[in-house]
Structure formats: structure tokens, C-alpha cells
Amino acid sequence: MSGRQFVDTLVRLGYPKAKSLDPQSFDWMFEGESVISFLDWFCNNVGPTNILHPKDKQEYDKLKESKEGVLQGSQLEEALRSVTDGDDENLTDDQLRKVISQTEHDLAIKKKRKHVLIQKRNKLSIHQTRLSHRLSKVKGTEAKVKSQFKRHKEQCQTDCTQMNANMENLVTSVEKLHTLYDSDGGKSSPNFLSQLSLDEYANAEEKFSQELTAFTKKQFFEGISEMAGEEEEVSRYQILEISDPDSLLIRGERQEVNLRECKELARIRDGYPKSESKRINALMKNMVSNHCLKCAENLLHSIQTGQFGTNIQDINKQCQERQESINQVDRDLYKLRETDIPALIMESTSSQETRILTGDYNLKLSRQDYFASKQDQVIGELVKQRSRNEFLTMAFEVETQGHRDTHRLLTAVQQQLQAQLQSWTSRLAMMDEPSLSVTKYERGTVDSRDKFTARLHHLLVERGDKGTDQLFLTFDGMVEGARRLKCDFDAAQHSLSSTAVKQENRLDLLESNLLTCLDLVYAGSSTTSGQPTLIPRQLIDSITTLDNLINKLQKSIKDVVKDLETKKQTLRNDPLLHKERKMFAYFFNNPGHMKQMFDELSSRLQAHRVH
Numbered sequence: 001m002s003g004r005q006f007v008d009t010l011v012r013l014g015y016p017k018a019k020s021l022d023p024q025s026f027d028w029m030f031e032g033e034s035v036i037s038f039l040d041w042f043c044n045n046v047g048p049t050n051i052l053h054p055k056d057k058q059e060y061d062k063l064k065e066s067k068e069g070v071l072q073g074s075q076l077e078e079a080l081r082s083v084t085d086g087d088d089e090n091l092t093d094d095q096l097r098k099v100i101s102q103t104e105h106d107l108a109i110k111k112k113r114k115h116v117l118i119q120k121r122n123k124l125s126i127h128q129t130r131l132s133h134r135l136s137k138v139k140g141t142e143a144k145v146k147s148q149f150k151r152h153k154e155q156c157q158t159d160c161t162q163m164n165a166n167m168e169n170l171v172t173s174v175e176k177l178h179t180l181y182d183s184d185g186g187k188s189s190p191n192f193l194s195q196l197s198l199d200e201y202a203n204a205e206e207k208f209s210q211e212l213t214a215f216t217k218k219q220f221f222e223g224i225s226e227m228a229g230e231e232e233e234v235s236r237y238q239i240l241e242i243s244d245p246d247s248l249l250i251r252g253e254r255q256e257v258n259l260r261e262c263k264e265l266a267r268i269r270d271g272y273p274k275s276e277s278k279r280i281n282a283l284m285k286n287m288v289s290n291h292c293l294k295c296a297e298n299l300l301h302s303i304q305t306g307q308f309g310t311n312i313q314d315i316n317k318q319c320q321e322r323q324e325s326i327n328q329v330d331r332d333l334y335k336l337r338e339t340d341i342p343a344l345i346m347e348s349t350s351s352q353e354t355r356i357l358t359g360d361y362n363l364k365l366s367r368q369d370y371f372a373s374k375q376d377q378v379i380g381e382l383v384k385q386r387s388r389n390e391f392l393t394m395a396f397e398v399e400t401q402g403h404r405d406t407h408r409l410l411t412a413v414q415q416q417l418q419a420q421l422q423s424w425t426s427r428l429a430m431m432d433e434p435s436l437s438v439t440k441y442e443r444g445t446v447d448s449r450d451k452f453t454a455r456l457h458h459l460l461v462e463r464g465d466k467g468t469d470q471l472f473l474t475f476d477g478m479v480e481g482a483r484r485l486k487c488d489f490d491a492a493q494h495s496l497s498s499t500a501v502k503q504e505n506r507l508d509l510l511e512s513n514l515l516t517c518l519d520l521v522y523a524g525s526s527t528t529s530g531q532p533t534l535i536p537r538q539l540i541d542s543i544t545t546l547d548n549l550i551n552k553l554q555k556s557i558k559d560v561v562k563d564l565e566t567k568k569q570t571l572r573n574d575p576l577l578h579k580e581r582k583m584f585a586y587f588f589n590n591p592g593h594m595k596q597m598f599d600e601l602s603s604r605l606q607a608h609r610v611h
Contacts, residue, residue: 003027011042015053049511095114107549114556121563128570135574170413177406201392205385212381219374265356272352273345280341284333431603446473452580453478456587459486484589 003026009017030036180191190196198372446453457473460481586594 002030005043006030006039009046012047013048041329080204110553110556114559117556117560117563121559121566124563124567124570127235128566131570131574131577174410177410192403193395194403205388208381212378212385216378218373219378261360265353268355269349272349273342276348277341280345431606446475446478452583455580456583457481459584483589489588 003023006026006029007018007021007023010021030039446457448454454473457478460478571581583594583597586597
């Protein structure tokens with residue numbers, strides 16, 4: 001039973017678009033044991049005659065709507081008993097003898113088939129009794145083994161579920177780590193400091209170092225008079241120049257430098273009174289010149305404006321007064337120039353020396369402050385650069401430690417997985433059945449301990465060879481028996497197809513005769529319009545004989561169905577017998593699946609031996 005037979009049935013019934021259906025899409029319907037009996041009956045018994053034609057349905061609806069009514073129950077049975085076959089009157093004696101002989105022949109075939117089925121039922125009953133006895137012995141062991149198997153199976157399922165969950169978590173974590181470290185092949189922004197390029201940082205630090213070096217050279221090896229005293233009218237840094245190597249504070253001043261400075265100070269002190277007197281005289285002359293110029297400008301202004309007096313006596317008097325004032329001023333100036341100013345100059349000589357020394361020390365202090373501030377600035381920049389390098393180094397060390405921890409964990413996981421894989425490989429090698437390995441053991445005879453292959457050999461090899469028992473069962477003989485069985489199966493299938501064609505022809509002939517009989521009985525009208533022309537006795541005898549044959553056939557079919565149900569029940573109660581029955585089907589239809597079952601049974605047997 002398969003979807004192909006179901007689709008063929010639909011095509012035979014005239015289902016719309018049945019030829020376009022996919023038979024494989026209906027195979028799932030035949031997997032359930034509860035509906036397979038109905039599908040078997042539907043595919044083997046339902047035909048075009050079981051389908052009501054729309055025209056007949058319309059006539060039946062018209063008959064129901066009419067007042068004549070529809071025969072039901074006993075009325076219908078009485079009408080059927082009164083039906084006679086009009087063609088029987090036309091049958092000759094030879095045709096009747098042929099029909100009777102054909103019916104007797106069919107009856108004899110049915111009886112032989114019934115006898116064969118009874119023998120098979122008896123044999124199966126004996127086999128069922130023997131298997132039931134064997135089953136009663138192994139029931140206790142089976143229950144114990146089933147409980148152990150169930151317990152081990154549950155434990156294995158629990159371990160497998162936990163292992164799968166752990167593996168999924170591990171795979172997810174590794175994928176996250178891979179995504180974190182990979183960063184989409186550099187397309188997205190990197191996640192770690194080690195993945196960043198330090199070229200820009202190195203270039204910036206190199207540029208900073210060069211600029212800091214240039215700044216240091218400029219500040220500590222060039223003159224500071226151009227840097228610090230440019231904007232002053234009188235520079236404080238002219239006496240002591242930083243560009244002079246002998247006067248550098250960093251290198252220290254030598255004794256000769258100090259002697260030279262003392263001589264210079266003594267020279268300045270000796271020349272100070274004379275130079276100061278000259279300065280005062282120059283200032284006085286400058287003031288006198290400025291005052292004379294101012295008086296001349298006033299006199300010229302008064303002359304130009306006409307305010308200058310014209311009286312000579314007044315002019316002479318004013319000149320005498322002015323001359324006296326000038327003489328008095330000259331006397332005062334002489335006194336100041338000769339007595340007071342030199343004394344003051346001599347008194348200010350010490351203050352001048354103090355001012356010069358104070359300026360020198362102030363210059364040294366300013367230079368020291370300048371050097372200290374520039375050194376602090378350079379040191380600050382160097383500390384910042386070192387801080388940046390140390391911070392970057394510390395970040396790399398922290399990240400490297402995290403990478404080491406991740407590598408250590410991944411290495412441990414890899415070692416554990418390798419150990420699990422090696423253990424699993426060793427278990428597979430241990431559970432492998434050496435006797436089924438073709439490369440190791442190539443043999444042409446069947447092992448005496450292999451009961452299943454021995455039974456299969458006896459089933460495939462012909463029974464006519466019982467008189468010549470073989471000492472060894474060979475695989476070649478089993479293959480040859482399978483080939484012969486395949487040839488017999490093909491011949492039987494061909495015969496069955498030819499028989500089915502003949503049966504269909506007979507059924508078509510029977511249907512045509514039945515239709516002719518119906519037309520003759522009813523003549524296209526109901527019995528209300530008059531009694532149909534029938535021969536009741538002949539029709540009743542034929543129907544009675546047919547009913548008896550049908551009852552016997554139904555009884556035989558029920559017995560066969562009962563035996564079949566008993567066999568099915570036996571197969572359900574005996575899993576080993578059910579597997580053996582499947583093995584025969586797999587041997588011819590699915591050899592690959594059969595080999596897989598052999599491998600599984602061998603693995604279980606090896607595992608049982610190990611335990």
C-alpha cells in the first residue's frame with residue numbers, strides 16, 4: 001500500500017485533476033495502523049460502479065418529490081424476490097452448462113484456498129504457542145533489561161541534553177570572542193588597543209620631541225638678551241651676557257672673571273666723579289641754553305607785537321638789574337660747583353657702587369629665575385610625555401593580561417574537547433564489530449553462531465535441496481536463492497497482473513449483464529405503473545444460490561481476517577518476530593537500511609559484551 005495505489009484509485013474513480021497529484025504526498029496516510037485497513041478496502045473495492053451519476057441522482061430526487069414514493073425495507077426485498085432475469089429464457093443448455101461448470105470450478109478453487117488457509121492458520125497457531133512459551137520464559141529478563149535500558153537511556157538523554165546546552169553556550173561564547181577579536185575583518189572600529197595603529201601617535205611624539213629639543217636648545221644655548229631684554233630701553237642683561245661661556249651660571253665663574261669684574265667696578269668708581277661732574281655741567285649748560293632761548297623767544301615776541309619799551313633809561317635799568325641777578329646766580333653756581341656738588345658726588349659714589357652690584361645680582365637672580373622657569377617648563381613637558389608613554393604601556397599590559405587569560409581559557413577548552421573527541425573515538429573503535437568489517441574478515445561461509453543469517457539462508461534457498469544438506473552455508477548460495485526468489489516474484493507479479501486483467505474483464509462483463517438485467521426488470525419505470533414482466537422462481541433460486549455462496553465467502557474472509565489479526569497481534573506482542581518480518585522486507589526493498597540495522601545490532605552486542 002502506498003500513495004501511488006491511492007492516486008490510481010482516484011484516477012479510476014474519475015476524480016478531477018487526479019493525474020496531476022503527487023503520489024509521494026499521500027504516503028503519510030499509510031503510516032497509521034488505524035486507517036490502513038480502510039485505505040486498503042477503499043483502494044481494492046471501490047470502483048466506478050460505486051459512484052452515483054448526476055443523472056441518476058436527479059431521477060432519484062424527482063422520484064422522492066413525486067407522490068409515488070420509494071420502496072424501502074420489506075417492500076424492496078419483496079420486489080427483489082419477484083425480479084427474474086429475462087435473458088434466462090434465451091440461454092441455451094450449453095450456455096447453462098458452461099455457467100454451472102464455471103461456478104463449480106470457482107467453488108472448488110475457493111474450497112482449496114480455504115483448506116490452504118486453514119493449514120496456514122494451524123501452523124501459525126502452533127508457532128504462536130511455541131513463541132508464547134518462549135516469551136513467558138524471557139519475560140522477567142526482558143522486564144529487567146528494559147528497566148536498565150530505560151534508566152541508562154534517560155541518563156544518556158540527560159547527559160546529552162546537558163552536553164548540547166554546554167556546547168551551544170561554548171559555541172556562542174567563542175563566536176562572541178571571534179566577533180570581538182575579528183571586528184569584521186577590519187571593516188568596523190577595532191575593539192582593542194592592540195588593534196589600533198600607533199603610527200600617528202609615534203609621529204606626534206617624534207614631532208613633540210623635536211620641538212622640545214629645539215625649544216631647549218633655544219632657551220639654554222642662545223643669548224637671552226634678545227629674548228628677555230629686547231623691549232626695554234636700557235637692558236638689564238648687557239653687563240652679564242649668557243652667550244659668553246665664561247660668565248655662564250651653569251658652568252660657574254672663574255677667578256679671573258671675578259678679578260676682571262672687580263677692576264671694572266674700580267674703574268667705574270674712579271671715573272664716576274668726573275663723569276658725574278661732566279653730566280651735571282652738561283645738564284646745567286643745557287638748562288641755561290634752554291632758558292636763554294626761551295627769553296630770546298619772549299623778547300622777539302614782544303618786539304614783534306610792539307610791547308617792547310622804547311625808553312633807554314628803563315632799558316638800562318632793567319639790564320643792570322638783570323646783570324646783578326646773573327652775577328648772584330654765578331656766585332651761587334660757583335659755590336655749588338666747587339663745594340656742594342663734589343661733596344654730594346663723593347657721597348653718592350658708594351650708592352652708585354651699590355646700585356651696580358645690586359643690578360649685577362638682580363641680573364644673576366633673573367637669569368637663575370629664567371633658567372629655573374624654563375627648566376620647570378621642559379621638565380613638565382617631559383613628565384607629560386613620560387606619563388603618556390607609561391599610561392599607554394600600562395594599558396597594553398592590562399590588555400595583554402586579558403588576552404593571556406582568554407588564551408589560557410580557550411587552550412583549556414581545546415584540550416578538553418580534544419580529550420572528549422579522543423575518548424569518543426576510542427569508544428567507537430571499541431563498539432565496532434570486527435566480524436562485520438569487510439576489509440579485515442572476508443569470508444564466503446556463514447558463521448555458525450549467526451542464527452539470523454542461517455535462517456535467512458534457509459528461507460532463500462529452495463526447499464527441494466533438503467536431501468543434500470550442505471556442510472557450510474555460503475553467502476553465494478544465499479545470493480543465488482535471492483535471485484531465484486526475485487525471478488519467482490517477478491513471474492508471480494506478471495501472472496497476478498494478467499489475472500487481474502482477466503478478472504477486470506469478467507467484472508466488466510458481469511456489470512454489463514447486470515445493467516442489462518436492470519433495464520429488463522424495471523424497463524425505465526417504477527412498479528407503481530404496473531407489475532414488471534419477471535420470472536420470480538428462477539430469479540429467487542439464482543439469488544438464493546448467490547446468497548449462500550456470498551455467505552460462505554464472507555465466512556471464509558472473516559476467518560482469514562481473524563487469522564490475519566491473530567498474526568498481527570502476535571507480531572505486536574513479539575518485537576523480535578516483528579523485526580524479523582521487517583528484515584525480510586528490507587532484504588529485498590531496502591538493503592541499505594538492513595545493513596544499518598546490522599551495524600546497530602552489532603554495536604549493541606559488542607557493548608553488552610564489554611559491560
